Amino acid sequence: MTGTLEIIQPDDWHLHLRDGAAMASVLPASARHFGRALVMPNLKPPVTTTALALAYRDRILAAAQAHSLRTGESLSDFSPLMTLYLTDATALQEIDRAVDTGVIPAVKLYPAGATTHSDSGVTDLAHCEPVLERMQQRGMVFCLHGEVTHSEVDIFDREARFIDQVLIPLRARYPALKIVLEHITTREAADFVREAAGPIAATITPQHLLYNRNSLFQGGIRPHYYCLPVLKRETHRQALLAAATSGSPRFFLGTDSAPHPQSDKESSCGCAGCYSAPVAMALYAQAFDQAGALNRLEGFASLYGPAFYGLAPNTRRLRLIRRASLVPQRFAFAEAALGGAPFAELTEDQSIVPLAAGQSIAWQVQAV
Ligand code: NCD
Numbered sequence: 001m002t003g004t005l006e007i008i009q010p011d012d013w014h015l016h017l018r019d020g021a022a023m024a025s026v027l028p029a030s031a032r033h034f035g036r037a038l039v040m041p042n043l044k045p046p047v048t049t050t051a052l053a054l055a056y057r058d059r060i061l062a063a064a065q066a067h068s069l070r071t072g073e074s075l076s077d078f079s080p081l082m083t084l085y086l087t088d089a090t091a092l093q094e095i096d097r098a099v100d101t102g103v104i105p106a107v108k109l110y111p112a113g114a115t116t117h118s119d120s121g122v123t124d125l126a127h128c129e130p131v132l133e134r135m136q137q138r139g140m141v142f143c144l145h146g147e148v149t150h151s152e153v154d155i156f157d158r159e160a161r162f163i164d165q166v167l168i169p170l171r172a173r174y175p176a177l178k179i180v181l182e183h184i185t186t187r188e189a190a191d192f193v194r195e196a197a198g199p200i201a202a203t204i205t206p207q208h209l210l211y212n213r214n215s216l217f218q219g220g221i222r223p224h225y226y227c228l229p230v231l232k233r234e235t236h237r238q239a240l241l242a243a244a245t246s247g248s249p250r251f252f253l254g255t256d257s258a259p260h261p262q263s264d265k266e267s268s269c270g271c272a273g274c275y276s277a278p279v280a281m282a283l284y285a286q287a288f289d290q291a292g293a294l295n296r297l298e299g300f301a302s303l304y305g306p307a308f309y310g311l312a313p314n315t316r317r318l319r320l321i322r323r324a325s326l327v328p329q330r331f332a333f334a335e336a337a338l339g340g341a342p343f344a345e346l347t348e349d350q351s352i353v354p355l356a357a358g359q360s361i362a363w364q365v366q367a368v
């Protein structure tokens with residue numbers, strides 16, 4: 001069995017970087033492994049306009065440059081792609097402005113109240129018809145957080161309900177709109193995306209490929225496995241793994257790495273989001289390896305995403321090696337990471353716990 005795997009450099013089609021020092025501290029982990037990342041707009045306040053998205057992009061590039069100056073490690077090959085946060089009031093002109101920049105390929109739908117910082121989200125897509133019409137014309141991608149938000153709907157049913165109530169009517173009304181159903185978690189979503197008419201794809205996270213909902217309750221409550229949409233039962237994980245490793249170009253990589261400080265995760269009301277950036281590629285390799293499908297990793301990670309977005313694959317390559325290692329229990333976060341605070345003295349609001357913390361994983365990215 002071969003111990004190394006070399007693939008075209010992957011892209012991350014769903015990433016939360018946050019802002020300020022938090023962003024600067026988590027950015028290197030993504031920029032080391034991924035050529036491009038589609039950066040989510042759920043800041044506070046949200047990134048609702050092209051001007052805000054470009055300013056955010058400049059802050060990310062400035063943080064990459066500051067990192068290089070501080071550490072000597074260059075992140076200059078990393079290219080952030082931005083998203084606009086759709087609201088009931090998004091102006092039509094924002095679509096043209098965004099497309100014309102060439103670095104804002106997508107608009108993001110957060111149904112109001114669905115997840116972290118989604119309170120400005122869309123209450124009803126009927127408010128957005130001219131905007132969706134224009135996105136369809138201009139080939140802009142519509143990224144969907146695919147969950148209904150009504151509190152009476154069981155949390156494990158919210159994605160399947162979204163497909164019936166929102167996605168099927170959306171597909172019918174805008175047959176040529178490019179749709180990405182993000183971070184899918186169910187057999188229903190995998191089946192729908194595989195079969196649906198028109199341009200549609202789905203991203204899949206490492207946690208939804210590797211874990212089922214038992215991981216949330218392994219000997220006690222495990223907040224670092226809590227994200228939205230929440231982990232589902234094993235049959236759904238198997239359907240997602242089958243979709244990811246099927247070779248269908250409709251399924252591609254999006255980590256949904258969503259950093260929150262340890263103190264906000266380990267709380268009486270812990271935030272949703274798994275911080276996977278440092279280990280995501282290793283975890284994807286592990287999932288594909290377990291499925292006997294390492295030969296399908298490059299398509300999923302590096303080819304199908306750019307193809308859907310109408311971009312060329314990256315030109316660099318990434319090498320993975322099969323070598324066991326322990327995932328660190330935590331990393332320094334935000335100012336503490338930038339200032340080099342003594343690791344042993346980090347408080348919980350200066351720390352971030354990665355996905356699979358303390359676990360042994362079988363693959364590593366080899367430094368290039
Ligand atoms: C994300 C976050 O923290 O911003 N959380 C998550 O659980 N995935 C928001 C999101 O993508 O839903």
Ligand code: ZN
Nearest residue numbers: 016040256258
């Ligand atoms: Zn997300």
